Amino acid sequence: MLTARRHYDSSREFAVEGTAREKPDRSDSVSLHNVEEMTREAEHRWGDRLSVDDRMSRALVSFQANRGQPQYRWFKYKEAFSVELVEFVFEQYGQTSRDLLDPFAGSGTALFAAASTGRRSEGIEILPIGQEIIEVRALIRGGLKKSEIELLAEWARTTPWRRMAPGARLNELRITKGAFPTETDLSIRRFLSATESLDDRARRLLRFALLCVLESVSFTRKDGQYLRWDYRSGRRQGAREFDKGAIQDLDAAMRAKLSEMSLDLLGGSRPRGLFSPKCSPAEIRLHRGSCLEVLPTMPADRFDIVVTSPPYCNRYDYTRTYALELAALGVGERELRSLRQAMLTCTVENKEKDVRSMHPAWRRAIDVAREHGLLEAIMSYLDEEKRVGRLNNNGIPRMVRGYFLEMACVIAECARVLRSGSPMIMVNDNVRYAGACVPVDLILSEFAERLGFTAERIIVLPGAKGNSSQQMGAHGRQSLRKCIYIWRKK
Ligand SMILES: C[S@@+](CC[C@H](N)C(=O)[O-])C[C@H]1O[C@@H](n2cnc3c(N)ncnc32)[C@H](O)[C@@H]1O
Known part of the structure; x- marks a missing residue:
């Protein structure tokens, strides 16, 4: 029988091609070597749960597949995943789920896909352009004259x-x-x-x-x-x-x-289910603001599926790329700066957030992030690279540290608001800095295991993604996994 699932060959992650990689000096090679060794060990631990699924494609996990979808195609929210991906997830992992949460709702793909199958959904989104897309589409969903x-x-x-x-x-x-x-x-x-x-x-x-x-x-x-x-x-x-x-x-x-x-x-090109008589008037609720603020206000055991894609740890600045739309929505300089800081840390401009004082219940999540051996090794390698002036931006260590600390808190909150036995599905990319691959998939899944989830599977998308041209010039080409994590609340 043909199966779409196959074993993930982790040796490819370290297959450095080309000759451009600098010969590191001794202290550097030890440190980078340690990181690589520890990453290999982590991949070994996760071996049987990392697998490539040939039914998945990068188009399915990106906005590309929405380009032909009525309504979804109006605003090109390039960081969106596709409605098909959410439908696939429902079919595979959430057939009986009724209440969905997306703490990084973006343009609301998960919310509308849930609503069109009769599910109730709540989303949290910090960026006014995402909020506007969701609210206008919700207004339309409520019925236009x-x-x-x-x-x-x-x-x-x-x-x-x-x-x-x-x-x-x-x-x-x-x-x-x-x-x-x-x-x-x-x-x-x-x-x-x-x-x-x-x-x-x-x-x-x-x-x-x-x-x-x-x-x-x-x-x-x-x-x-x-x-x-x-x-x-x-x-x-x-x-x-x-x-x-x-x-x-x-x-x-x-x-x-x-x-x-x-x-x-x-109705010339009507989205599936949207106006069909079978479609129940399922509720879509948007919370405007940061999930770091909103999640702690939500009751425990409230949802039975989380489908989400947070910002990746890749320096992508939403407040800059959506600046035209934000300006048109009336956002001023001060609001823009505070939005940039309040967003999940993923740019070198983010200052450290004091997560410890944000919410007392996050102590455990913060400890889990601080005690993670591989993350600690990556951090000490990046700190040293910064000290000797080898990073192309000195904000990188602060960004990586902040990203994982905040994500640990988000994961802990998702575990709290999910009912026991419910799935949490996350799309995310691995990244690479100063030659070190940061296996975001394994690190976050190990956090999840310590914060109330069983990490069942990490689906690796076929077709490895390269790294940035800067990284490629200095360190050669390495493939970086793009994955879908499947976790289940214990
Ligand atoms: C990868 S996009 C999600 C796209 C979404 N899945 C879709 O299909 O449109 C990540 C989103 O997280 C939002 N975001 C970043 N920091 C946030 C925070 N602290 N709270 C809530 N949303 C946040 C960004 O504005 C962005 O829209």
Whole structure:
């Protein structure tokens, strides 16, 4: 019989290709060697629970698979997982689950996938753009009037904003100044002023459509750690000029987006289950804020499945990549800075959070993170690399330490709010700094085992992911696992 599951060959993780890897000096080689040895031992311990599943693909675990999905396709939340992945998870691990939690809800994929199968769901999201996507889609889910859908189609046809005088200047952040060509800036202001005479719901829908096209009409492109600027913006960024290709005209982009939305809403390409008679009016609840603040307020034993994907420990800064949308939503400089600090630590700019004083019950989780041998070894290696000036950013050790401390607290909270026997499914990537692979999958699964879960399986996605070009130049190519963790509350 054919099986999609096969054994994971951990020796590939250390298969360094190429010749670019620097010959380390003696003290470095001992330390890095120790880390590698300890990682190999950890992989050995996890050997029978690490497996590749050929039914999984990177597209399934990323936004890519949502590109053709009605409604999900409107706003390209690039860090999202796919609705199919959530459906797969329900089928495999959560057939009887009724109450879902996603503490890092993003654009709400897990919440809407749960709702379309009659499950109740709660999500926590800190970023206003994620919150807006979820709230607008929840508003739509609650039922739109025919006239509201027709309004979108009519605006696509007649572009009424073109006849308006431009309204007030757009809210800008320091990092978004000059993001639009002058004509586009005026068109956006015309569009916003045309929505002013409408009722709240219609205005919100149309403004959401605008959020969906901002990147495509700007000089910028979302690029992981920051926004990349096209050379035509006049902003200099790095040595090499960046050309993003065609920059869409706002009127054309809005016409296309409004047509897409009205088509999806009129049922031309209806999402499975959304308006079907079988669909129960399952509740979706969004908590705005940080899960580090919200989780401790939730009652114990409340949920029977967690499906989530936290930020990865990869320096990706959501507050920079979504700066255009945040500015459009009225976020100012101070709010942006405090959002950046309140988010789960995953950038070199994050200051240390005092998790110990945040919540007294987290003492155990903090101890679990602090006492983890492999993590400690990685930290002392990174601290030493920092001391001798070999890190390309000195904030890396603080980021890695903060990431694991905060994740330990999140895991402890998820264990508390889940009912006994319930699954927790997490998508996450391994990372690599200063040549050391950080096996996020094994470390977090070992935390989970000490914080109330049985870590049943780590599904490794086929097709290993390389590391950043900086890392590749200095240390050669190493594959990094992208995984789905399957844990079950004891
Ligand atoms: C990988 S994305 C999740 C994407 C989501 N699965 C989806 O399909 O859209 C991680 C999310 O965690 C959010 N986040 C980061 N720190 C957070 C925190 N402390 N509390 C709640 N959400 C947070 C980010 O804003 C981001 O939307």
